[in-house]
Amino acid sequence: MGVSKVAGICLVMMAVWQMAAVAGRGEAKKSPPTFYKDVLPILQDKCESCHRSGEAAPMALMTYEQTRPLAGKIAAAVEMKMMPPWFADARFGHFANDPSLSAEQISTLGAWADGGAAAGDAGDAPAPRKWSEGWNIPQPDVVVKMPKAVQIPARGEVDYTYEIVATHFTEDKWVQMAEVRPSTPAHVHHAVVYIRPPDSQWLRHAPVGAAFTASMLSDPEERRQAHETTSDLLLVYAPGSAPDRWADGMAKFVPAGADLVFQMHYTTNGEAASDETSAGLVFAKNPPKRRVITLQLNNHALVIPPGADDFRVEVQGTLPNDATLLSLFPHMHLRGKRFEYDIVHDDGSVEVLLRVNYHFHWQLSYKLAESRLLKAGTKLRAVAWYDNSKNNPHNPDPTKTVTWGDQTSEEMMVGFFDVAIPAGMDKWKFFIRSGEGGMKQ
Ligand code: HEC
Structure with missing residues (x-):
């Protein structure tokens, strides 16, 4: 509805403008x-x-x-x-x-x-556009802010930095809009905010309200866990990314007593800085019918040879249950070149949902103009291409064989995607199905 209306207005404006241009030719200059x-x-x-x-x-x-x-x-x-x-x-x-x-x-x-x-x-002049001070979403109902500023050095690589922040929510909350705002955006390569339910054992012995890196944790199992969680994501932030706003009737679920876990990837740029990132949340006015969860297609096994200028990596997964596809968010590092999401139909034909000519400085989410119901059994595929040649201006070292890793000099292949499922279902129930498959959570 909304879309066709906008298109209609554009067409009309275009026609008027073209007429004016034609009329202008013979007469006085427009x-x-x-x-x-x-x-x-x-x-x-x-x-x-x-x-x-x-x-x-x-x-x-x-x-x-x-x-x-x-x-x-x-x-x-x-x-x-x-x-x-x-x-x-x-x-x-x-x-x-x-x-x-x-x-x-x-x-x-x-x-x-x-x-x-x-x-x-x-x-x-048109009336000035109203922006909420400091936010691109309407004034948040709650702002969850890292209580301790993280010190970022002037130089060198910084390990992923975590800060667990208690929400102190005394009742379950449905989040319809969310925005992440670093206080020093120039130093933030990306941020992932996880929802840790009160019964989750993830990083249970890690400090709350203080910044830490995996290497600072004493328990080796927790060190490993830092990078691996089945917790749902609240949202992912990267430069240029838009806040999340779900349609009425859809929201992310944050249970009472949950913590938000900020996973921050800071990059250095010659100047030391300190950062206190916040997440602004706008709650749904009414309990939604559908719950939004973030899934991902990952391929951790990538090995990109030196000098390869169009190296292809793919991963496939089968949806265990019906889900409505809402948005796509590809994530790669400095050698990322192209990223594609496909549906592989039963007859073998491939339908491209999105192809991104990847630009490392701009990691964007792509929100479908019309959400799309995908039936249980739908085969989803993500394909990534990497440029490890010297022609890639971002390439830190074209002579290196590149494998999976956190740092931008290593690579990642993550196809995040958001789906809506029934409000009463959670990520665990969503993955219960007969048969097996390779979809990562
Ligand atoms: C998603 C955020 C975003 C939006 C939307 C955006 N810009 Fe930018 N723009 C940036 C950033 C960040 C830079 C500086 C970094 C760069 O040049 O990539 C920039 C740089 C620029 C520059 C400087 C380029 C140069 O040659 O140095 C111009 C001009 C510009 N923008 C114009 C626009 C105009 C006009 C629009 C709207 C039609 C627009 N931008 C929309 C983020 C944005």
Whole structure:
């Protein structure tokens, strides 16, 4: 419904604009676009989410004064499709969070720059877009913040850092929206926030409310466990990733007495820093019918030869129960090149759900424009390609054989995906089925 309506509006606008262009040819030149009338609405819609103070982008694009000096750069960045960042191959799938500009919006920004980047009449400006201070979701009902700041050194590799934070929830909660905000985003490669139910033994002897790494744990079994959990994810954060907002009737479940476990991957950049990451939660107004869980397709056995420029790794799994697919979030490191999610049908044909031309600096989630019911027995496949050649500008060492590991100089192959299942089911029950298969939790 919503989607076709938007498309309809676009078509109409396009037609009007084309007529104006045709009419303009023989007559006086069409007046160039102005900031307030033509440019600001695009910025509000597609750019301010990152280009405002405190967000991912280095400069704000909210006012004429901020935007004017960058008119040429903006025109170039949108013309080359570098901005807004989006890496899905347009041939496959439709995504609700696709921020791509229309051809018309791109030419408006180009014409504005070419025509002298005029301000125009401030009276034409749309009302300022309302952003919650510090959040891209509405004001959270609860903010769960790491109580102890983590000190990040100026140089070197930092082991995954954990901080377990008690929620003190006295009743079960359904989380409909969630956003992770590091206090020093420049040092956060990614963060995973796990939900640890009160009866979980995972990291039970680790400190609560204090930062630790696996190597600081005295129990060897817990050291190993740090990297392996069956706990459900609340959400994954990486630069450029959008907060989670589930449709009405769907939410993530956080039981009473649960802890949130922040698993932080910090990277160093020459400057020491300290970080206190928070998770903002908005609760569902009514108990939902469906529960959202995050599953993953992993291949830990990857061995990428030196110099290989298009090395393929795949993993398949079979869904044990019916599940409604909501979103996809591929994760690789510096040698990641392409990532694809497929359904392998019984007749052997392959349907591509998403293909991402991977960019390490932008790890995005891809939210399906229309959720998709996958029946029990559906074969899902994830395929990743790696560029370990010297032509990959991010490659730290093309002479190295690369295997699985936490650090960005090692590799990962993780296809996270979110599904909705009945509210009364949990991850354990979801995996109970007859027969066996390779789907990881
Ligand atoms: C998801 C966050 C995000 C969104 C949305 C986004 N940007 Fe950016 N933008 C960034 C970040 C981060 C950088 C700096 C790093 C980089 O250049 O990749 C950047 C850099 C830029 C640059 C500088 C490029 C250069 O040549 O140095 C321009 C211009 C720009 N953005 C314009 C835009 C415009 C116009 C939009 C909307 C149509 C937009 N961006 C949407 C995050 C975003």
